[in-house]
Amino acid sequence: MIRAGIVGGTGYTGVELLRLLALHGGVEVVAITSRAEAGRRVDDLFPNLRGYYELVFAEPEVSLLANCDVVFFATPHNVAMQLVPELLAAGTRVVDLSADYRIRDASVWSQWYGEPHSSPQLLEQAVYGLPEVNRDSIREAQLVACPGCYPTAIQLGWIPLLARGLVAPAELIASAASGASGAGRQAKIDNLLSEVGGSFKAYGVSGHRHLPEIEQGLQDVAGGPVAVTFVPHLLPIVRGIHATLFGRLLEDDTDLQALFEDYYRDEPFVEVLPPGMFPQTRTVKGANRCQLSVMVPQQRDTVVVMSVIDNLVKGASGQAVQNMNIMFGLPETQGLELIGLLP
Numbered sequence: 001m002i003r004a005g006i007v008g009g010t011g012y013t014g015v016e017l018l019r020l021l022a023l024h025g026g027v028e029v030v031a032i033t034s035r036a037e038a039g040r041r042v043d044d045l046f047p048n049l050r051g052y053y054e055l056v057f058a059e060p061e062v063s064l065l066a067n068c069d070v071v072f073f074a075t076p077h078n079v080a081m082q083l084v085p086e087l088l089a090a091g092t093r094v095v096d097l098s099a100d101y102r103i104r105d106a107s108v109w110s111q112w113y114g115e116p117h118s119s120p121q122l123l124e125q126a127v128y129g130l131p132e133v134n135r136d137s138i139r140e141a142q143l144v145a146c147p148g149c150y151p152t153a154i155q156l157g158w159i160p161l162l163a164r165g166l167v168a169p170a171e172l173i174a175s176a177a178s179g180a181s182g183a184g185r186q187a188k189i190d191n192l193l194s195e196v197g198g199s200f201k202a203y204g205v206s207g208h209r210h211l212p213e214i215e216q217g218l219q220d221v222a223g224g225p226v227a228v229t230f231v232p233h234l235l236p237i238v239r240g241i242h243a244t245l246f247g248r249l250l251e252d253d254t255d256l257q258a259l260f261e262d263y264y265r266d267e268p269f270v271e272v273l274p275p276g277m278f279p280q281t282r283t284v285k286g287a288n289r290c291q292l293s294v295m296v297p298q299q300r301d302t303v304v305v306m307s308v309i310d311n312l313v314k315g316a317s318g319q320a321v322q323n324m325n326i327m328f329g330l331p332e333t334q335g336l337e338l339i340g341l342l343p
């Protein structure tokens with residue numbers, strides 16, 4: 001059994017990791033942290049886990065975590081980067097769900113996250129954990145930086161087109177909407193039911209911190225500069241991201257449906273829907289799955305890709321478990337063969 005630790009076990013991605021790992025079969029969670037809930041039983045805070053765990057939340061200390069084979073960081077940014085150097089030195093492998101190691105350039109990271117990076121020496125060795133792009137490097141990685149939720153949905157939608165040079169790389173537009181759990185479990189007025197419910201709004205229009213991550217990932221695939229106009233929105237639902245992507249086609253004779261189907265044919269967690277079927281957030285709710293549709297409305301030169309994920313599963317904890325499976329040589333789908341919850 002792989003001995004796993006979770007730092008930040010009281011947040012939404014932390015409890016989602018617990019849900020997925022409870023039935024994984026190859027992992028025992030031996031350490032879980034929360035500063036606010038230290039000393040409290042996990043199944044007292046999360047009764048959905050009763051019968052699956054006897055764990056008690058502990059303070060986040062390296063001495064506890066270094067006994068694990070793998071540690072998941074389900075913490076806000078600027079937490080993993082304080083503890084990871086010591087954990088790596090102790091031989092522990094790390095899957096970081098936060099943004100701390102996603103951006104290779106420390107000065108770009110600081111510009112968007114507003115503080116200096118405290119372990120920039122690890123940025124080069126961190127592997128960006130999008131298995132559909134980096135599977136081989138993830139296998140050997142000691143430190144995996146899991147992609148953000150919007151970046152997962154958006155990159156998976158653009159990649160087939162950029163890899164084949166079929167869209168204008170400097171004119172990409174992504175309009176994406178997320179459920180409120182994307183903002184985490186901390187109390188914030190903006191996330192109250194009476195603020196979010198029955199309404200729909202854009203935010204971060206002048207610049208969202210996921211933009212440099214999206215552009216970096218797409219540039220790697222395109223092999224050159226890429227510019228994205230990215231507008232996130234807040235949906236009055238709990239889970240789910242729907243991204244609608246627009247691009248100017250550079251060729252008009254490619255069968256885009258066939259291209260997408262071929263590109264993702266062997267991917268266990270990305271599905272291209274048949275022509276005329278469009279993805280919905282509810283279909284992937286609770287599942288480690290990205291569903292995509294591609295079309296060219298009115299046969300003009302604008303391609304539209306629609307991409308949905310559950311922000312907490314393929315957008316965070318499910319992708320983290322997928323990365324762990326790859327790192328430890330387990331079947332990639334172990335613990336992740338989940339069907340979306342309808343309704």
Ligand SMILES: NC(=O)C1=CN([C@@H]2O[C@H](COP(=O)(O)OP(=O)(O)OC[C@H]3O[C@@H](n4cnc5c(N)ncnc54)[C@H](OP(=O)(O)O)[C@@H]3O)[C@@H](O)[C@H]2O)C=CC1
Binds near residue numbers: 098182
């Ligand atoms: N929610 C989502 O859909 C997604 C989130 N992510 C990323 O995953 C990470 C976790 O997100 P989410 O679960 O939503 O966050 P939450 O705010 O819901 O939870 C944060 C957790 O981190 C712990 N924590 C906070 N500060 C510290 C600290 N200084 N040291 C140690 N632990 C700390 C908290 O516990 P305590 O304060 O008690 O220690 C809590 O358990 C974030 O970086 C987020 O951006 C990524 C993709 C999607």
Ligand SMILES: CC(=O)N[C@@H](CCC(=O)OP(=O)(O)O)C(=O)O
Binds near residue numbers: 098099149150180
């Ligand atoms: C709805 C909502 O507020 N979403 C969050 C996305 C947060 C997230 O998960 O960020 P990382 O993936 O970078 O960790 C936001 O826009 O800030």
